[in-house]
Amino acid sequence: MLGLIVSFPPLRTYLALCFSAHLADLQEVYDMSNGYEDHMGGDEGKDSKTNLIVNYLPQSMTQDELRSLFSSIGEVESAKLIRDKVAGMPRHSLGYGFVNYLNPSDADRAISTLNGLRLQSKTIKVSYARPSSDTIKDANLYISGLPKSMTQKDVEDMFSRYGHIINSRVLVDQATGSSRGVAFIRFDKRAEAEEAVKNLNGQKPPGAAEPITVKFAANPNQAKNTQLISQLYHNQSRRFGGPLHHQAQRFRFSPMGVDHMGGMGGVSVPGNSTSGWCIFIYNLGQDADESILWQMFGPFGAVTNVKVIRDFNTNKCKGFGFVTMTNYEEAAMAIASLNGYRLGDKILQVSFKTSKGHK
DNA sequence: CGACGGGACGC
DNA sequence: CGACGGGACGC
Numbered sequence: 001m002l003g004l005i006v007s008f009p010p011l012r013t014y015l016a017l018c019f020s021a022h023l024a025d026l027q028e029v030y031d032m033s034n035g036y037e038d039h040m041g042g043d044e045g046k047d048s049k050t051n052l053i054v055n056y057l058p059q060s061m062t063q064d065e066l067r068s069l070f071s072s073i074g075e076v077e078s079a080k081l082i083r084d085k086v087a088g089m090p091r092h093s094l095g096y097g098f099v100n101y102l103n104p105s106d107a108d109r110a111i112s113t114l115n116g117l118r119l120q121s122k123t124i125k126v127s128y129a130r131p132s133s134d135t136i137k138d139a140n141l142y143i144s145g146l147p148k149s150m151t152q153k154d155v156e157d158m159f160s161r162y163g164h165i166i167n168s169r170v171l172v173d174q175a176t177g178s179s180r181g182v183a184f185i186r187f188d189k190r191a192e193a194e195e196a197v198k199n200l201n202g203q204k205p206p207g208a209a210e211p212i213t214v215k216f217a218a219n220p221n222q223a224k225n226t227q228l229i230s231q232l233y234h235n236q237s238r239r240f241g242g243p244l245h246h247q248a249q250r251f252r253f254s255p256m257g258v259d260h261m262g263g264m265g266g267v268s269v270p271g272n273s274t275s276g277w278c279i280f281i282y283n284l285g286q287d288a289d290e291s292i293l294w295q296m297f298g299p300f301g302a303v304t305n306v307k308v309i310r311d312f313n314t315n316k317c318k319g320f321g322f323v324t325m326t327n328y329e330e331a332a333m334a335i336a337s338l339n340g341y342r343l344g345d346k347i348l349q350v351s352f353k354t355s356k357g358h359k
Numbered sequence: 360c361g362a363c364g365g366g367a368c369g370c
Numbered sequence: 371c372g373a374c375g376g377g378a379c380g381c
Contacts, residue, residue: 082374096375132377136374142367182369220369355363
């Protein structure tokens with residue numbers, strides 16, 4: 001569908017249609033503010049006058065389509081769609097990108113005409129890109145335990161004293177529309193986010209009965225993998241077959257994980273209320289993630305759960321994790337094969353999980 | 360040289 | 371209703 005934008009001349013017609021639609025619905029849109037506006041001013045930020053960040057792009061949109069869309073405003077110096085960097089092939093879009101114009105006035109007009117544009121049931125956000133820097137990375141916080149009465153603005157007001165908020169979101173229950181007491185806040189700088197964690201984690205908002213939790217958000221890969229795992233688990237428990245392929249494609253889950261989830265049948269183990277055999281994996285690198293555990297253990301049989309243990313604040317792996325496998329023989333084979341396995345520059349130690357008290 | 364988890368992570 | 375930080379050996 002987006003291919004039409006590239007392939008056919010009547011782009012203006014297409015845009016006009018989309019644009020009128022988006023104007024009609026503009027009130028529903030939020031996070032359309034320009035997160036960088038506070039830093040723009042005077043004659044600072046030379047490249048930021050031409051360089052834009054584009055968020056909430058449709059999954060199917062390609063880099064060429066991104067360039068094509070923004071070329072309708074003016075001459076584009078470069079367009080970059082950000083894709084994941086998994087060793088596996090697909091390299092699918094992360095849903096955002098950068099467009100750098102030759103002319104600052106074109107960048108400005110691109111914001112005024114394309115910000116809020118609806119594409120494929122998405123509403124894109126177009127704003128000036130902040131100057132590239134390591135200091136702005138990993139500045140997204142996850143907040144839980146908020147009073148249900150706190151609105152997005154309330155939460156922002158609580159956090160804004162620690163820095164400049166780029167965007168925020170309060171999660172609401174699908175059915176009731178009420179707050180789930182969970183929010184995300186992205187600060188401009190990681191240091192600002194760190195200050196907010198230090199000062200607000202474990203604190204009670206005014207009038208609240210319970211303290212809130214403030215920590216760095218997991219990256220979306222981790223979150224989606226975890227979510228998908230539990231979805232697959234529940235789907236599979238209810239009935240075999242079903243919408244597994246659809247879900248797997250939608251979330252682009254690790255191929256290993258998907259393949260072997262299919263083999264997961266009866267999950268109850270005699271004498272154990274929690275199903276399966278829990279395996280302890282030690283000496284994982286700090287950047288280890290769930291997908292590597294699926295890849296390593298999946299080939300040995302039915303894996304029902306994987307978990308990388310991370311530091312609460314930094315989200316870096318603490319060096320170990322757990323894998324649950326349904327069948328004893330397969331678990332034993334995995335342990336025998338993977339204990340002593342070299343992952344990166346580390347030699348793994350793999351064994352059945354011991355009870356909590358000992359080493 | 361470090362060693363065994365545990366609400367909630369996206370309307 | 372949505373992944374906000376790429377890629378870069380050139381100037």
